[in-house]
Amino acid sequence: MTQAQHILSIRTRGQGLHEVTREVAAWVAEQGIGTGLLTVFCQHTSASLTIQENADPDVQVDLEAFFRRLVKEDPSLYRHTMEGPDDMPAHIRGALTDVSLTIPVSGGRLALGTWQGIYLFEHRHRSHMRRLVLHLAGG
């Protein structure tokens, strides 16, 4: 078994889901590892990760809308408000979704289901540069 690591930098364009499947799969394919385990780790607490259906873009719109209803951007609810009304809700949305994903690699490719895509979930309104750490171990 061997391993490899890589930093994937992604510029988001505001609140919502940004698909990164292609970038992640391309790096995995370059490593020449047939069977293994990929970890994607998000180095931020106001953006996170999720695996969602990649067929109908409405799924992404509905998911974002659900989180906006569930975690109100209402400063009267929070003490931590100095970084803006969307910052504490971003931390909560991060806790409810995933900071890391582990995905088996089989036949040199991610063993994702047919309709699964990997998404960086931006929780802030403004564009941000986000860093994902990719770790692959296998042989």
Place this chain on the structure above:
Amino acid sequence: MTQAQHILSIRTRGQGLHEVTREVAAWVAEQGIGTGLLTVFCQHTSASLTIQENADPDVQVDLEAFFRRLVKEDPSLYRHTMEGPDDMPAHIRGALTDVSLTIPVSGGRLALGTWQGIYLFEHRHRSHMRRLVLHLAGG
């Protein structure tokens, strides 16, 4: 260190928690790996994974009821409705729970706590055949 992979196919019987601890533990025991890390990955976006108390079956009923209250099956809330009123709620419930679990293996067995069981969480009303990818690395 060596590794092994396996596909576990599970037929669910409608919305709710389906315990898979026995099937997962049996496959781990067959691999002859004393110390390692098991990953369970769910290849679907309308079913997911969770670790819950396995002592009182009421816990499973209460958990299912909580998610039904939190994520309404009300088509007026969603754009993505063509696959049925339970499909978009299923994707949201998937985002709130786990698509993958990583569990240490120690002494050849899953290092679960006394009351922990591994559950496949079906979010659709109808029975489905679900595929879990098991990955074990260790020595």
Place this chain on the structure above:
Amino acid sequence: MTQAQHILSIRTRGQGLHEVTREVAAWVAEQGIGTGLLTVFCQHTSASLTIQENADPDVQVDLEAFFRRLVKEDPSLYRHTMEGPDDMPAHIRGALTDVSLTIPVSGGRLALGTWQGIYLFEHRHRSHMRRLVLHLAGG
């Protein structure tokens, strides 16, 4: 590649976030593994794990308050009440957050972002002794 495991026992002091970054990082540093993957696994279903901002303590207060609003400690909502009014809500809060975290190790250190801390999230009101299994694989 080699691997190591360790049990980290933590006494919590009631509901809320308890930072364990220092204890986890210290164990990782002792293993002499430059590049690898750390898994933290919580052996309980009424406490869980999360990575959150470690700069402003108000974030922890707001996160706890959000979960208290979202998952009511109201026995009329649950069947599973015999272990106290905070037990079933604890299981639900566990399902919504993380039972395990996987964090890449780079240069012998956890590849956490600048503001990320690892927290044990206690969901019961009383103090508990909690067991975290640490697994590190790398080389």
